[in-house]
Amino acid sequence: MRETEDLEGRRGFLKCMAWAGTGLVWTVAGGVPASVGLEAAAATRKARPFSFVQVSDSHVGFAKPAINADARATFTQAVAKIAALPARPDFIIHTGDVSQLSKDSEFDDADQIIKAAGVPVFHVPGEHDVLDEGNGQAFLARYGKGATGGGWYAFDHASVHFVALVNVMNLKAGGLGSLGPEQLAWLKADLAARGPSTPIVLFAHIPLWSLYPDWGWGTEEAGEVQRLLARFGSVTVLNGHIHQVQQKVEGRVAFYTARSTAFPQPAPGTPGASPGPIAGPPGKLGSVLGVRDVRFVAVDHPLPITDQTLA
Amino acid sequence: MSNKASHGGARRRLALVAALASVSGFVALTAALAAGPAAATIAIDNFTFGPPAITVAAGTTVTWTNNDDIPHTVRAVDGSFHSKAMDSADSYSFTFAKPGVYSYFCSIHPKMVGKVIVK
Numbered sequence: 001m002r003e004t005e006d007l008e009g010r011r012g013f014l015k016c017m018a019w020a021g022t023g024l025v026w027t028v029a030g031g032v033p034a035s036v037g038l039e040a041a042a043a044t045r046k047a048r049p050f051s052f053v054q055v056s057d058s059h060v061g062f063a064k065p066a067i068n069a070d071a072r073a074t075f076t077q078a079v080a081k082i083a084a085l086p087a088r089p090d091f092i093i094h095t096g097d098v099s100q101l102s103k104d105s106e107f108d109d110a111d112q113i114i115k116a117a118g119v120p121v122f123h124v125p126g127e128h129d130v131l132d133e134g135n136g137q138a139f140l141a142r143y144g145k146g147a148t149g150g151g152w153y154a155f156d157h158a159s160v161h162f163v164a165l166v167n168v169m170n171l172k173a174g175g176l177g178s179l180g181p182e183q184l185a186w187l188k189a190d191l192a193a194r195g196p197s198t199p200i201v202l203f204a205h206i207p208l209w210s211l212y213p214d215w216g217w218g219t220e221e222a223g224e225v226q227r228l229l230a231r232f233g234s235v236t237v238l239n240g241h242i243h244q245v246q247q248k249v250e251g252r253v254a255f256y257t258a259r260s261t262a263f264p265q266p267a268p269g270t271p272g273a274s275p276g277p278i279a280g281p282p283g284k285l286g287s288v289l290g291v292r293d294v295r296f297v298a299v300d301h302p303l304p305i306t307d308q309t310l311a
Numbered sequence: 312m313s314n315k316a317s318h319g320g321a322r323r324r325l326a327l328v329a330a331l332a333s334v335s336g337f338v339a340l341t342a343a344l345a346a347g348p349a350a351a352t353i354a355i356d357n358f359t360f361g362p363p364a365i366t367v368a369a370g371t372t373v374t375w376t377n378n379d380d381i382p383h384t385v386r387a388v389d390g391s392f393h394s395k396a397m398d399s400a401d402s403y404s405f406t407f408a409k410p411g412v413y414s415y416f417c418s419i420h421p422k423m424v425g426k427v428i429v430k
Contacts, residue, residue: 064380064399101382101396127419131382131396145348173416173424216422274358275420276381 002021026227050158053082053089053117056240056261059108059128061100067279069264071100074285076114076301078261082117089120090157095240095258096126096168098139103240107142125151125170126241128204134171152183155188161194164185165204167219177241178207188228196231204236209248209255212268215275217242224247228251242268242275348372355383355397355417360425367407369429374404383423386404388414 030135036259082092092114099106107129114121123143130136138185140151147153151166151173165187167177180186196199201209210218219225237254243260244267264280266273279285349371354361355380367373377383377397384401386393394403396419407429408412415422 067380092386127380130420131384133395171418172423173414173421175421214422216420274379276358276379 004137006191008165025207034216039202049088049191050089052157053085053092053119054095054238055079055114055259056095056205057097057126057243057263058094058110058113059100059260059262060113060264061103061106061299062277062278067277068263068285074111075261076116079117082119083099089117089119091116091291092121093162093203093238094121094123095203095238096124097240097260098126099129102129102131102136102138104138108269111142122162122163122164122203124166126206127171130168131294148186149182150180152186160199160201163200163202165202165208166214167208173177175220176210176213176216177204177208179219179221179225184224187225191228191232194232197233198269199234199236200229200232201236201238202229205239207239207240207246207255208237209250211242211246211248212259215268217268217275226250243277247291272284289306317412322365352376354378358420358423360417360423363424364426364428366430367429369410370406371429372373372404372406373427376400376402382419383417384419385415385416385425388416392406393418402426 011037022181055075058075058078059071060075063069068074082089094114098110101113105299121138125136125143129139131137136151140147144151147164150169150267152164154161154163156162165183167179167181169178170176170180191200202225204219207221209222212218220282230251233252237253237255239255239257240260242257243263244256244257246255246268248255263285264274265275266278314419348369351365351367351371351373353365353375355375358379360375365373375385375394375397377399380421382398382400382401384394384396385405391413392415393403397403407427410429413427413429415425415427
């Protein structure tokens with residue numbers, strides 16, 4: 001165990017507890033992001049250079065008694081856990097589907113709820129957030145200040161470069177998530193200005209890898225994005241959309257999807273299933289959002305692809 | 312794209328009525344009138360348009376109903392018609408005036424595709 005800890009500290013091993021709950025706490029030590037479950041984070045007071053939290057798919061406005069009678073309540077629970085963390089995160093990343101139907105009242109409620117965490121929040125839209133007649137203008141007016149074009153942006157925090165991408169606009173019939181040529185050109189220029197040792201964190205709603213294209217779980221330009229990222233030593237890609245933890249490592253790029261705070265969805269390709277809401281165990285929605293998995297993954301070597309379903 | 316549902320549909324219905332009257336007489340005429348404006352329905356279940364392809368006469372009003380627990384939309388590939396987001400149990404109707412093949416999809420879940428063939 002001692003050896004593991006030393007390796008983790010000195011050589012920058014990525015420790016990822018793929019936590020299937022209401023949020024993931026990410027810490028960045030030595031330029032290497034790691035994630036642990038909120039419960040585990042609450043149990044430790046180990047100092048880290050900085051941390052941030054990813055939440056996703058709050059679907060405020062979703063209210064189906066058989067699945068989740070009020071997604072506001074479960075989002076509130078998630079935010080309460082964030083607020084109670086002993087090590088205060090520097091910020092929250094919300095990877096989209098803030099709302100169920102892009103209603104102002106839903107965005108208002110979501111803002112009120114997440115405000116309780118007391119830290120800044122960075123948003124990218126999910127497809128549920130761009131359903132207004134203005135094709136996302138309501139979301140962008142609220143969360144897109146300072147963003148470029150269709151809402152994408154980048155920022156630096158403690159030497160880590162964060163890139164927020166939008167892949168839910170102008171989707172084509174039969175297609176996947178899409179960045180579009182303008183955003184791709186912007187991304188290329190943005191990354192070209194960074195040195196290969198700069199840790200990169202990319203986030204977007206729909207998975208930026210071909211997770212399960214039959215259900216639309218992927219992004220058209222995923223291959224081009226991966227080529228742009230290939231020269232960097234540490235890349236972490238955070239997505240939502242599929243309401244479950246999945247991960248994959250491609251070269252030095254690690255992809256993760258997060259759980260929803262509202263409802264689970266089936267594992268990709270479940271026979272007879274569709275990529276829609278499913279119920280948790282009766283009366284125990286929270287129980288399907290518990291700690292699910294622990295992984296140790298070295299980031300300075302080529303890594304095995306770790307596609308994983310959570311049956 | 313403009314859509315002249317009432318003009319095109321009315322002309323075709325008149326022509327149909329005239330043809331039926333001349334060939335089959337009074338019984339067929341009353342039957343055609345009793346049928347009223349043509350209508351068809353498409354159900355959205357389990358992330359699928361059912362039926363995924365439907366053939367209707369010009370002037371038919373097609374109504375989609377969302378039976379899923381998640382919102383869907385109906386959007387023509389050529390942009391000629393589109394619904395707002397349909398929440399569970401919401402419906403959307405569109406009257407197809409002109410013959411043609413109208414491909415559409417759900418703009419939220421673009422893997423959902425369908426086709427209305429108007430004769």
